[in-house]
Amino acid sequence: MHAPPAPTARLPIASDADLAWVRQQVRQAAAGLGFGLVQQTKLVTAASELARNTLVHGGGGHVEMTTLEEGAARGLRLSFVDNGPGIRDVDLAMTDGYTTGGGLGMGLSGAKRLVQEFTLDSRPGEGTTVTVTDWAAGLPSPRTGAP
Amino acid sequence: MQVAEHDTADGVAKELGGFLERRREQIAQRWADAPLFRTVFTVSRDEAVEACKAVVDALADVARSGRLEDVQAPGFAAVRDQLGRMAASRTQAGFSSSQIAGEVAGLREPTLTLLRAEFEDSSSEHLEACLLALTVLMGTLRLVVMETSVSAGEELIARQQLQLLEVATPVIKLWEGIVAVPLIGTLDSARSQVVMESLLEAIVDQRARYAILDITGVPTVDSLVAQHLMKTVAAARLMGAECIVSGIRPAIAQTIVHLGIDLGTIITRAGLADALAYALTEQGIVVSQGPAQGGSPR
Amino acid sequence: MSGLPATPASSVPVLALGDVLLVTLQGELHDATAEQLQDHISHRIAHHPVPVGGVVIDISGVEIVDSFLGRILAEIAANARLLATRTVVAGMRPAVAITLVELGLTLPGLVTALDVDRALSLLGRGPGSAAPAHPEGDA
Structure with a gap:
């Protein structure tokens, strides 16, 4: 049984103010899904890191926000999309302390540690998409094969 | 029809x-x-x-x-x-x-x-x-x-x-500004997470400057749990509190060394009482025996 | 870059409490505002009528600290240190602390306190400053 088509919001990432807006929207969505305070904070922080990456390294882009429903489980998926230069060496970019933007180099690797699911898709010259997903804690994951 | x-x-x-x-x-x-x-x-x-x-x-x-x-x-x-x-x-x-x-x-x-x-x-x-x-x-x-x-x-x-996880990890106030969690039983990742959160909450609620993590009752520590302990200590420090880990049994100490985890930056004490004594001394609090007990001052 | 006159409306106020500068961060902080604050604090320390005894940054009203804001806080402290002034970051929330640690930012150079009162006594100011149990030097 699959979830009904989930509502999707699309937010632009083109300025400082957009970063703040993305943080607020993600916070609201996570709270609405019943995420605990710590999980909310982690997810919003990850979103902030990734949105800043989209802005600084990708030259701007957008984030797509999708609410997920699988059985009793509720989740939130965020896809950060840019059409920037892409990442030539993904493994290197995922290394702690690696930076090209004058930050602390914790953006990608740190964001990955803050969420449950993380995928990065990048093609040099075409852009980067980072997708993260978090599920509300305290509920069993969808049943796979109960009698 | x-x-x-x-x-x-x-x-x-x-x-x-x-x-x-x-x-x-x-x-x-x-x-x-x-x-x-x-x-x-x-x-x-x-x-x-x-x-x-x-x-x-x-x-x-x-x-x-x-x-x-x-x-x-x-x-x-x-x-x-x-x-x-x-x-x-x-x-x-x-x-x-x-x-x-x-x-x-x-x-x-x-x-x-x-x-x-x-x-x-x-x-x-x-x-x-x-x-x-x-x-x-x-x-x-x-x-x-x-x-x-x-x-x-x-x-x-x-x-x-x-709920059971939360009940199983009570945070107690030992003294003004000192809180402790006596951990008993196996620590897994989920429980370590709950311990970390409730200890940090207690630090705020009690305005505690010292937080004691007592692991005397913990039989084994794997690398994930050791990392959780380290994270708890680091998070407490960011909030302005000092964490003391007490009751690290020799076998666990060995594991920690074996795992290559550096406990050097963490304050450790043999038992809960030693940890409390340390926290009291650091705050300039002196506990002395009452005169009724007599006895000679050490 | 903000020049000598009063800072723009959107910026964070820096209050002088005796010889201590008190900065209260609250809610959403734009990157530019944070960078401005960093310049502003250095400027205030350098041009204060009397030597500044310390900087207290109250972040109890801040819901998230990402690596950008983390870097700004660390740099404010580092700049202040160059100007012979100590900085204490006060009131970090538990969820924020857990997240920063998970993110990999333990900010070892930063002196922290539970709240502004504690921060002031750590700097040897304010009530109950009798014995700062933890002068930051002993780490």
Whole structure:
């Protein structure tokens, strides 16, 4: 049984103010899904890191926000999309302390540690998409094969 | 006559759908007094009746689609949530899923009575066919409810496990500005997370400058748990509190060294009492023995 | 870059409490505002009429600190240190602390306190400053 088509919001990432807006929207969505305070904070922080990456390294882009429903489980998926230069060496970019933007180099690797699911898709010259997903804690994951 | 149509399975199912639609009100009135609805929809009897009607409507829908035996019939989708809530509420009241299934089965009898009355004048074969169709449909409803009650039970267990975690890790105030968690038993990742969160919350609530993590009662520490301990210490420090880890048993110390984890930046003490003494001294608090005990000052 | 006159409206106020500068961060902080604050604090320390005894940054009203804001806080402290002034970051929330640690930012150079009172006594100011149990030097 699959979830009904989930509502999707699309937010632009083109300025400082957009970063703040993305943080607020993600916070609201996570709270609405019943995420605990710590999980909310982690997810919003990850979103902030990734949105800043989209802005600084990708030259701007957008984030797509999708609410997920699988059985009793509720989740939130965020896809950060840019059409920037892409990442030539993904493994290197995922290394702690690696930076090209004058930050602390914790953006990608740190964001990955803050969420449950993380995928990065990048093609040099075409852009980067980072997708993260978090599920509300305290509920069993969808049943796979109960009698 | 319409016999030809009546006696195909599809025709009977359609007719059953029509019956459920016509007798919606009466069925709902009878069901509303059954414990399954009465004890769940407690605001008013009307609320229970409305909930019953929703289920009757769903059954009528399923009957019209001819999928009497299909648990996945689209007709059930409209009430699946409601049935889930009902099952969850019965589960919380202490009923097992087979007891709940029994309650659903109990809805069949009043409906059959109405059906018999309605088809009094039909041929006995036709009545039999309709009764059988209704029995099958009610059986399917029972399965749908059982399915949701099983998952409601799982949900309850998950929630209780979480509550148990919180109960099992009490944070206690030892002194003004000093809190401690005595950890007993196996530490896994989930419990370490709860420990970290409740300790940090206690630091804020108690305005604690020192937090003691006592792991005397922890039999083993793997690398994940050791990392959690380190993270707790680091997070407390960011908040402006100092963490002291006490009761690291020799075997655990060895593991930690073996795992290549550097405890160098962490304050450790042999036992909870030593950790408390350290925290008191650091705050300039001197505890001395009362004069009644006499004794010589050391 | 903000020049000598009063800072723009959107910026964070820096209050002088005796010889201590108190900065209260609250809610959403735009990157530019944070960078501005960093310049502003250095400027205030350098041009304060009397030597500044310390900087207290109250972040109890801040819901998230990401690596950008983390870097800004660390740099404010580092700049202040160059100007012979100590910085204490006060009131970090538990969820923020857990997240920063998970993110990999333990900010080892930063002196922290539970709240502004504690921060002031850590700097040897305010009530109950009798004995700062933890002069930051002993780490």
